Amino acid sequence: MRSYGQYCGLAKALDIIGDRWTLLIVRELLIRPCRYTDLRKGLPGIATNMLADRLREMETEGILTREEAPPPVATTLFRLTKRGRDLEPALLLLGNWGAPLLAKSSGKAGAKAGGKEAFRTHWLALPLQLHLADQHPRRPPVRIELRTGEVGDDPITIETLDGAIQIRMGAATRPDAVLTGTPQLIMGVLVGKRDLSEARAAGLQFEGDPAVLRRVQSPG
Amino acid sequence: MRSYGQYCGLAKALDIIGDRWTLLIVRELLIRPCRYTDLRKGLPGIATNMLADRLREMETEGILTREEAPPPVATTLFRLTKRGRDLEPALLLLGNWGAPLLAKSSGKAGAKAGGKEAFRTHWLALPLQLHLADQHPRRPPVRIELRTGEVGDDPITIETLDGAIQIRMGAATRPDAVLTGTPQLIMGVLVGKRDLSEARAAGLQFEGDPAVLRRVQSPG
């Protein structure tokens, strides 16, 4: 990207993370370290050369590192540096600022008319980390699995761990609850904006113990 | 901007404020309402058609409003909406994240070799608002004027008001202190990273009462 050439912290930040796709790559890597292919799956719509370009730039800027595995495995892992992880607070605030816009786009009409918006379950990880909390740290830990019905979209698991909320990629072994449905319904129920019966009526599939939902909901 | 087409708060935010120049326009308007010409002065390097385009887009997105004055005055004022002002926390965090990069670029070598970086004194307003605090709210208010020597760059004034820090555009009437110098020296002294004698040796001009500096410095 062309530099703004301004002696200003914000302008300097944008010189580095202001490029198209860059902050979304950071989003992916904040959730977990990724292979190239994971990034492509987590960033629907990105052109492969763009991704390669951005990864190179971000590496030279010190935002991420490339971990080469030895020849037998031959897979490269991309991981944020400390400097890259330092973007998390700003990124969460931006995501929060954008959240109200999700209501209007409710799943239909993406970039072009007719195509619906892309969604990946793991995109819920950052907002959930922000909005959930363990209300009963002394009780035995619980696990909640989230999934859409879509093929090629992996589930994620919420688990309580020492009083904190952890979000993991992948399905849960012996989950206390499993929620299947649209992101609107899943988020609505988890943040306490919709109640469970209403969400089920609207199409959410719920299996397990409804009490675990209250366990992880933040007050307010 | 082309939409990412992703059902994700961050992606939605970037659909709106991810364009080149957009967040810098928000920076300008967070500092004060602006006329078109003020924006051009505060955004060195912007092409006039870009500015016009962005202002139109931001107006339709509900981030800013255009206040037309009646014919005699014939000047248009651009002002952030509530929704636009809500970007402030995220923008401050991004600016903070970029701040360490200012050390390396220390005033030389901007976009092209040979040209130095642009600077406007009012760009200090947001970081100062963040880093200063009135240590003695009961004492009579103080005013500190900041200026570079550059022509065409207006000074700003820090003043204490009911225990809070206010930053105003323009020179102060009967200031308690006036600091003239590079942004590095001014910020260094104000946040307590450099002491005054060191900064004066490095070229900072200081007039007034050194005690007012301690009055506004945050602990830490």
Add this chain to the structure above:
DNA sequence: CTGCATCCGCTTCGATACTG
């Protein structure tokens, strides 16, 4: 399969000139 590089059409950006 993973991790890119190349090519091509299109859009956006930047600089300058001009106007109500």
Add this chain to the structure above:
DNA sequence: CAGTATCGAAGCGGATGCAG
């Protein structure tokens, strides 16, 4: 003062090719 018009250059998106 507050923009529009124009045009070359750079960036982006999509498709495809290819080596380890």
